[in-house]
Amino acid sequence: MSQTVATSSDWGRVQARPGFRTMVFAILLVLLVAAFIYGVGTGSIPLSPEQVLQGIFGPDDYEWHRVVWDIRLPRVLLAAMVGANLATSGVILQAIMGNPLADPGIIGVSSGAGLFGIIILLAFPSMYLMVPLFAFVGAMLACIVIYVLAWKGGIQPMRIILAGVAVSTLCGAGISAVMVLHSDRLQNALLFMNGSLSMRGWGEVRTLWPYCLLALAAALFCVRRLDVIVLGDDVARSMGMNVQANRILLTAIAALLAASAVSAVGLLGFVGLIVPHIMRMILGTNHAFLVPGSILFGATLVMFSDTLARTLFSPIEIPVGIAMAVLGVPFFLFLLRRAM
Amino acid sequence: MSAPILSAREVRLNLGGHEILHGISLDFEPHRIHAILGPNGCGKTTLVKALCGATKLSHGEVRLDGESISRLSASAMARKMAVVWQGGHITGDITVRRLVSYGRYAHLPWWQLRPPAHDQAVEQAMARTGVLPMAERRVETLSGGERQRVWLAAALAQEPQLLLLDEPTTYLDIAHQIDILELVRDLNQTMGLTVIAVLHDLTQAARYCDHCVVMGDGRVLRQGSPDQALSWSAVAQDFAVDSWVTHDPDGQRPVIQPRRRMRDTDPETWPSTMPAELHHKQR
Numbered sequence: 001m002s003q004t005v006a007t008s009s010d011w012g013r014v015q016a017r018p019g020f021r022t023m024v025f026a027i028l029l030v031l032l033v034a035a036f037i038y039g040v041g042t043g044s045i046p047l048s049p050e051q052v053l054q055g056i057f058g059p060d061d062y063e064w065h066r067v068v069w070d071i072r073l074p075r076v077l078l079a080a081m082v083g084a085n086l087a088t089s090g091v092i093l094q095a096i097m098g099n100p101l102a103d104p105g106i107i108g109v110s111s112g113a114g115l116f117g118i119i120i121l122l123a124f125p126s127m128y129l130m131v132p133l134f135a136f137v138g139a140m141l142a143c144i145v146i147y148v149l150a151w152k153g154g155i156q157p158m159r160i161i162l163a164g165v166a167v168s169t170l171c172g173a174g175i176s177a178v179m180v181l182h183s184d185r186l187q188n189a190l191l192f193m194n195g196s197l198s199m200r201g202w203g204e205v206r207t208l209w210p211y212c213l214l215a216l217a218a219a220l221f222c223v224r225r226l227d228v229i230v231l232g233d234d235v236a237r238s239m240g241m242n243v244q245a246n247r248i249l250l251t252a253i254a255a256l257l258a259a260s261a262v263s264a265v266g267l268l269g270f271v272g273l274i275v276p277h278i279m280r281m282i283l284g285t286n287h288a289f290l291v292p293g294s295i296l297f298g299a300t301l302v303m304f305s306d307t308l309a310r311t312l313f314s315p316i317e318i319p320v321g322i323a324m325a326v327l328g329v330p331f332f333l334f335l336l337r338r339a340m
Numbered sequence: 341m342s343a344p345i346l347s348a349r350e351v352r353l354n355l356g357g358h359e360i361l362h363g364i365s366l367d368f369e370p371h372r373i374h375a376i377l378g379p380n381g382c383g384k385t386t387l388v389k390a391l392c393g394a395t396k397l398s399h400g401e402v403r404l405d406g407e408s409i410s411r412l413s414a415s416a417m418a419r420k421m422a423v424v425w426q427g428g429h430i431t432g433d434i435t436v437r438r439l440v441s442y443g444r445y446a447h448l449p450w451w452q453l454r455p456p457a458h459d460q461a462v463e464q465a466m467a468r469t470g471v472l473p474m475a476e477r478r479v480e481t482l483s484g485g486e487r488q489r490v491w492l493a494a495a496l497a498q499e500p501q502l503l504l505l506d507e508p509t510t511y512l513d514i515a516h517q518i519d520i521l522e523l524v525r526d527l528n529q530t531m532g533l534t535v536i537a538v539l540h541d542l543t544q545a546a547r548y549c550d551h552c553v554v555m556g557d558g559r560v561l562r563q564g565s566p567d568q569a570l571s572w573s574a575v576a577q578d579f580a581v582d583s584w585v586t587h588d589p590d591g592q593r594p595v596i597q598p599r600r601r602m603r604d605t606d607p608e609t610w611p612s613t614m615p616a617e618l619h620h621k622q623r
Contacts, residue, residue: 015433016476223453228445234394234425239498240418240446284433288454 015284024282028296032080035303039076040068042307044314074202079306079320080299081205081212082197082261083271087298088219089257090272091279091291095226096250097160100277104139104258105269107164111171112142113255113262118175122182132211135263139255142167147251196319197265197306204264211260216295218253223287225250230285268321270328271298277331301327343406345370345502345534346391346421350400353390360386362558363400368551370501373528373535375545377569378555379579384538387555388506391536392423404502418446422495423504424488426511430479436490437475440466443497465496468531469523485516492523503527505537509544517541521548542579542596546570547588554578570594576602 014020040055041047047055047064055068086104093102093109104110116138117131149163150156179186225246228236237243261268279293302320309323344367353361360383368374376384389395391402393409402409404420422443430439441455441462448455455462466472469489474482479490488508495503505524509517525548527533539545545552546566554562554569561578562569572585575596584597 221451221453224445224448224455228442231430231442232425234389234423237394237414238392238418238421238423238425238504239442239494240415242414286433286438 021283021289024293025296028293028300032296032300032303035300035307036076036080039079039303039307040072042311043067043072070201074205075197075200075306076303077205078200078208078264079197079303081208082265082268083275083298083300083302084216084295085212085257085261085298086268086271086302087275087279087294088216088291089254089261091276091287091294092219092222092226092250092254092257093272094276095230095287096247096254098230098232099160101161101273102164103270103273104254104261105267105272106168107146107161108142108167108171109139109146109164109255109258110262110267110269111168111175112145113139113259114267115171115174115178116141117259117263117266118178122178122185125185129207132207132260132263136211136256136259138171139259139262140252142171143251143255196321198310198317198319200264208260208264211256215253215256215260219257219291222250222253223291226287226291266321268302268324270324270331271302274328274331275301342370344368344403345405346536347403348387348391348400349403351387351390351397351402352399353386353395354398355386355395359398360558361390364390364558364560365400366553366560366563368502368534368536370534371528371532372550373525373537373548374551374553375549376536376538376553376555377540377542377545378561382555383558384555385506386558388423388504388536388538392421392504393417394423415446418498418500420500421502421504422498422500423506424491424495424508425506430487432478432480434479435476436471436479436482436493437462437466439479439490440471440493440497443494446498459497461499462497465493468496468527469493483516485512485519488512488516488520489523492520496527500533502534502536505535507538507540509539509541517544524548542570542575543594546594546596547591566594570596 037049037052041049041052045064045067047068051064052068054062055064056073058065089104089109090102093104093107094100097107101107113135117135120127120131120134145167146160146163149166150159152159225241228239228241229243229246229250231239233243236246258272275294275298276290279290279297283289283293302324305323305327306320309320310317312318312323346368348364348366351361351364352359364387376387378384386395390397393402393412393414397410404412404417409417441459443465444455444459444462447461463472466475469492471486471489471493474486479487482490492503492508503524508520508524512520521544524535524537528535537549539549549566552563552566552569553560554574556578562574568574570585571594572583575581575583575585580602581598582600582602584599586595586597587593588595
């Protein structure tokens with residue numbers, strides 16, 4: 001016990017050093033760029049970093065221009081956006097639900113989005129452009145149901161998780177039912193279920209980036225609210241926060257982030273859980289650092305996992321969701337042990 | 341009597357289908373220290389929640405500086421009235437300065453992402469409560485008494501005229517209890533801050549407060565100066581406790597030493613003043 005206390009206060013001193021956070025953000029940026037270049041450069045035709053940069057910024061007639069622009073770049077960008085969105089959604093949900101286990105995947109926000117998304121995808125395929133919008137509605141509905149189920153004179157972390165698991169199970173059952181009813185169009189749905197970035201291109205990037213940019217910017221503007229809301233409803237209110245209005249606003253941002261990610265790649269778990277936790281361990285609980293840190297690291301992690309997922313068993317491509325689960329589950333169990 | 345800074349009119353409040361407060365009307369004069377007293381479960385904390393707008397009233401209204409708080413925004417209210425709760429939720433690495441700076445929430449525009457590094461009000465609040473030397477320490481590592489000072493500092497950073505304290509001395513040892521009460525009295529005397537505090541110890545309330553409100557079963561049973569509200573017969577009737585009531589030598593405030601529980605079911609049969617035998621035993 002005394003050992004742990006000593007270590008954590010040592011870490012506190014390291015964190016308190018003036019240049020520490022600058023250094024962490026520099027490293028995060030380097031990792032982001034490295035994961036990006038590695039992602040674009042890796043595939044059936046390996047490209048060197050110079051070739052990658054030439055392919056992106058060079059003339060149209062450069063020999064690898066098409067490989068880079070048409071195949072690799074949109075996928076890597078999409079992975080980055082999805083990772084940033086899910087990680088940020090996780091940070092927000094953990095703060096407003098007062099629960100370190102809150103994650104869009106675990107508490108049913110993603111499956112709410114997934115259910116609505118898959119209904120559109122399978123039952124009304126002609127409306128596929130509306131998938132993000134309907135996914136957002138599904139995510140918001142899931143949040144509302146969780147709050148209604150868990151609310152009893154205040155938010156109880158335990159009830160939130162139980163209600164979330166219930167909602168998640170219900171939406172999962174709904175997804176299965178829709179899939180059985182439309183088994184002829186199952187191929188798309190399977191990729192959707194596992195969280196996959198294959199067959200994604202500029203179309204998805206174009207649909208996603210406005211939502212992504214809007215929601216991430218909104219999240220960055222809410223860091224002070226997140227700091228205060230973590231102190232508890234009574235304290236936040238007496239400090240001058242309209243807690244109900246802010247909780248709705250922050251829930252909407254988290255739902256939008258999760259929904260836009262889900263509508264692009266389907267159900268991708270654990271990013272929203274592990275990225276905020278890793279960042280909290282390194283940067284501390286201050287949301288002014290936690291949110292941007294999670295955006296950078298979430299993007300890096302999903303870019304890297306997706307590259308692994310499509311190259312590890314090449315030419316067979318495993319969904320990035322599976323790669324994330326393999327990376328995420330041991331960490332999740334480790335957190336669980338530590339918390340006990 | 342000057343106009344009350346905070347007043348409750350016919351306040352009724354339901355929680356889970358039960359009425360907890362049965363029509364409470366109270367006026368709190370500015371620049372005074374008010375105590376809210378009463379046995380456990382009589383609705384003290386609920387009253388605090390009603391007074392600061394944390395819980396919706398089912399009837400009546402609360403006025404802050406003459407304005408109904410249901411019409412005030414949360415931030416407008418926070419600039420006039422601060423509340424210190426019984427321990428908020430503290431996450432791992434938060435430092436004292438940071439927690440106190442959250443008290444500026446209601447004063448900063450929404451687009452300001454971070455509180456300024458050295459806010460005048462934050463530094464002053466820390467200086468006044470004596471937590472400046474521990475500004476960079478983690479709140480987690482502080483003792484209960486130090487933490488309570490930090491929460492007080494966060495409340496002062498709101499630059500309020502009125503401070504509501506929900507059992508500020510509970511869980512503290514006797515020295516830290518006195519510490520907090522002296523600090524509160526000091527703030528009242530130097531800044532003219534109005535204080536409303538939920539307290540348990542009758543003698544402490546008598547010593548530090550100007551006005552005592554005694555509650556029982558969701559009603560105000562009695563209010564007045566410590567001498568009026570905490571006389572022998574008042575304590576006997578309101579708390580069903582037989583006590584020695586005497587006066588301290590320096591302030592001439594009542595000192596209440598509980599002696600035994602009064603089991604008599606009919607308060608009418610209790611004597612209206614402290615029995616003479618007790619006066620005798622005092623010497």
